Amino acid sequence: MLQKVIDYIEENIKKEIDPEILAKMAGYSPYHFYRVFQKHTGYTLMDYVVKRKLQYALHELVSGKKIIQIAMDYGFETHAGFTKAFKKCFGSPPSLYKIHCPKSLPQKLDLNSIHQKNTGGIVMQPMIVKRPSFLVAGKTFSIHMGNVSYTRDAPAIWDQEGLADGSIERFLYQTLAPKKHGEYCINLSPSEAENTFIYLFSVHLDKDTSIPEGLTSLQIPAATYAVFRTPLVEVKKFASAIKGTWKYILEDWFPQSSYEVDEEAYDFEYYDEHCHHWDYDKVYMEIHIPIKEREYIL
Numbered sequence: 001m002l003q004k005v006i007d008y009i010e011e012n013i014k015k016e017i018d019p020e021i022l023a024k025m026a027g028y029s030p031y032h033f034y035r036v037f038q039k040h041t042g043y044t045l046m047d048y049v050v051k052r053k054l055q056y057a058l059h060e061l062v063s064g065k066k067i068i069q070i071a072m073d074y075g076f077e078t079h080a081g082f083t084k085a086f087k088k089c090f091g092s093p094p095s096l097y098k099i100h101c102p103k104s105l106p107q108k109l110d111l112n113s114i115h116q117k118n119t120g121g122i123v124m125q126p127m128i129v130k131r132p133s134f135l136v137a138g139k140t141f142s143i144h145m146g147n148v149s150y151t152r153d154a155p156a157i158w159d160q161e162g163l164a165d166g167s168i169e170r171f172l173y174q175t176l177a178p179k180k181h182g183e184y185c186i187n188l189s190p191s192e193a194e195n196t197f198i199y200l201f202s203v204h205l206d207k208d209t210s211i212p213e214g215l216t217s218l219q220i221p222a223a224t225y226a227v228f229r230t231p232l233v234e235v236k237k238f239a240s241a242i243k244g245t246w247k248y249i250l251e252d253w254f255p256q257s258s259y260e261v262d263e264e265a266y267d268f269e270y271y272d273e274h275c276h277h278w279d280y281d282k283v284y285m286e287i288h289i290p291i292k293e294r295e296y297i298l
Contacts, residue, residue: 001026002040003111009049010108013056014073017049040111042121042231054089055106055125057082061098100127102226107256119244121231123253128291130224136184137176137209137217138202139168168201175212178204186218186268223265223290228253230284235277238285242269245287258294265290 005022022045023033037045053074060070071082086094106125114122141163163169169183188198200218211217230238230245254260261267270286277283 002037005037006041006109006111009052013053014075016075019045040115042233048122050085051089051124052106054086057086058094058098058101059105061094062101062103067094097127100129102126102128102257102259104256104258107253110252113252114244114248117244117247117251118237118240119231119248120233120237120241123228123231123245123248126226126228126253128224129227131220131222133222134220135205135207135217136186136200136202136220137205137211137215138172138184138200139214140188140198140200140216142198163201172203172215175215176203176205176209178209179206180204182270182272184268184270186220186266188266218266220268221265223262224292225288226253226257226259226291228287228289230287232282232284234281235283238275238277238283242285242287249287249289259291260294262290262292 005026008022008025009017020030023030026033026036028036034045041048043051057070057074061067067082068079071079076082076085083093086097090097102125109122182204184200184202186200186202188200200216202218205217228245228249230241233241267289270288273279275283275285
């Protein structure tokens with residue numbers, strides 16, 4: 001029944017959404033409906049509704065429509081109210097965020113598929129970001145596994161010696177002392193590799209920093225990336241959320257988007273302080289995938 005609710009919200013995205021109508025549609029009391037909705041989507045009802053409205057509004061903004069008209073169409077009373085809600089949701093004003101927005105409409109959501117992938121919640125539209133070339137350095141690992149193309153994140157890597165206890169991470173920070181905090185897990189597997197996953201666990205490498213023996217440096221080329229955040233989950237569900245998000249990206253988002261993977265660059269996972277379960281009740285990380293406009297053959 002929740003899928004019916006999700007579909008109703010999509011079909012009435014420009015109208016005022018009445019929570020009681022949605023609860024009745026799902027066959028629950030309003031109080032129970034709110035709890036069930038958040039459990040299955042990862043968002044409170046109204047937070048989800050506002051985010052979806054803003055994502056559709058953003059698509060119209062990219063298409064050239066004026067902000068004040070968009071604000072009115074989606075139920076925001078003023079330009080300022082729309083901008084305030086937008087900044088609260090996405091962390092930046094519409095004028096800046098539209099530069100980093102996918103050109104396609106937000107994908108329709110299939111709750112059953114999302115639950116099967118164990119994402120831990122709904123994966124929102126990615127940001128599209130151009131990044132200049134940068135340097136990283138770290139330690140390479142290799143594991144043997146099947147179906148590599150759909151487990152590129154490989155949460156099993158955290159069982160590798162030196163990663164599970166954090167010793168490699170501590171060594172990299174102590175030795176390289178990067179100015180920027182955050183760890184990169186970079187997929188180095190050649191496209192023809194079917195049963196081997198090679199990755200570089202690394203940190204940012206500042207210019208003129210010497211690299212000790214046993215570590216590998218890598219120049220990441222300039223590229224355009226689709227940047228996805230995994231849904232907020234408790235740490236015990238973190239690994240499955242990462243794996244599920246990868247499956248969603250590759251099986252659902254890419255086929256419906258106007259992009260394809262740019263094989264000239266590297267995809268990677270990025271972990272910063274938001275995945276520190278000792279600081280946060282719920283955690284997330286980012287998946288960065290190099291993209292280019294899809295070439296259509298007539």
